Amino acid sequence: MADIATNLRRVGAQISRAAARADRDPATVELLVVSKTWPVPVLQDVLDAGHYLLGENKLQEAAAKIPALPATTRWHFIGHLQRNKARKALELFETIHSVDSLRLAIHLDRIAGELKLKSKIYLQLNAAEEESKSGFSEGELREGLDALLALEHLRVEGLMSIPPAVESPEEARLSFRELAGLRDELQDRWGVALPGLSMGMSHDFEIAIEEGATIVRVGSSIFGPRHVKPGASK
Numbered sequence: 547m548a549d550i551a552t553n554l555r556r557v558g559a560q561i562s563r564a565a566a567r568a569d570r571d572p573a574t575v576e577l578l579v580v581s582k583t584w585p586v587p588v589l590q591d592v593l594d595a596g597h598y599l600l601g602e603n604k605l606q607e608a609a610a611k612i613p614a615l616p617a618t619t620r621w622h623f624i625g626h627l628q629r630n631k632a633r634k635a636l637e638l639f640e641t642i643h644s645v646d647s648l649r650l651a652i653h654l655d656r657i658a659g660e661l662k663l664k665s666k667i668y669l670q671l672n673a674a675e676e677e678s679k680s681g682f683s684e685g686e687l688r689e690g691l692d693a694l695l696a697l698e699h700l701r702v703e704g705l706m707s708i709p710p711a712v713e714s715p716e717e718a719r720l721s722f723r724e725l726a727g728l729r730d731e732l733q734d735r736w737g738v739a740l741p742g743l744s745m746g747m748s749h750d751f752e753i754a755i756e757e758g759a760t761i762v763r764v765g766s767s768i769f770g771p772r773h774v775k776p777g778a779s780k
C-alpha cells in the first residue's frame with residue numbers, strides 16, 4: 547500500500563493548487579482525513595505525518611478507536627447520527643457534519659447544554675432528495691433555519707452535502723455550485739454567517755475547492771481503497 551505520508555503530501559499539494567486556481571488562500575481549506583474502517587495503527591501513521599484532523603462515520607467504531615489515540619487528535623463525525631447516540635457523539639466529536647433534521651438538532655442542543663458544550667455542526671443537505679441519503683431538503687432547511695440558528699449550544703458552521711453519484715466532474719461541479727449558492731443566499735436573507743462548506747471527497751475534492759469548499763472529506767486518496775467487511779454498509 548502506498549505510503550500515507552506521501553499521499554498526505556500529494557493531497558495537500560492538490561488542495562493548494564485547486565485553491566490557487568480559484569484565487570483562494572489554501573489556508574481557508576481544511577483536510578478532514580476520513581479514517582473509517584481503518585484500524586488504530588494506520589491512523590497513528592496519519593498523526594505521525596503531522597495531520598491531526600480525522601473523520602469517522604460510525605459511532606461504535608469511533609468510540610473504540612478514539613481513546614486509543616492521543617487526545618490532541620481532533621475528530622469530526624460525518625455519518626448518519628441516530629438520536630440515541632447523540633450524547634456519545636457530542637462527547638467524542640468537536641464537530642458533527644451530518645445534522646440532517648431539526649428534530650435531531652434540537653435533541654443535540656439539549657444534550658450539549660447538559661454537557662456544557664458549544665458544539666459545531668453542519669446542516670446536511672439532500673438537495674436531490676435521494677431516498678438513500680439523509681439530509682434536509684431545501685424547503686425543510688428554509689423552514690427550520692430560524693429555529694436552528696436559535697439553538698444555544700450548537701454553532702451552525704454551514705452546509706454539508708454528499709452529492710449524487712454523477713457521470714462527469716462537471717456535473718459534480720454543478721451540485722457544489724448549488725450548495726455554495728444556497729449558502730450565499732441564506733447568509734444574505736438571514737443576515738448570518740455560514741462560513742463552512744463541507745463538500746468534496748476523494749474523486750472530486752479539487753472541484754469542490756474551486757467551488758468554495760472550506761473542508762474536504764478525503765479517505766481513499768490517503769489510505770487506498772477500503773475493504774468493506776461483508777454485511778457492513780459503507
Ligand SMILES: *Cc1c(COP(=O)(O)O)cnc(C)c1O
Pocket residue numbers: 580582603624625708747748749763764765766767
Ligand atoms: C467515506 C466518506 C467520505 C470519504 O470518501 P472517499 O471517497 O474515500 O474519499 C467522505 N464523506 C463521507 C460522508 C463519507 O462517508
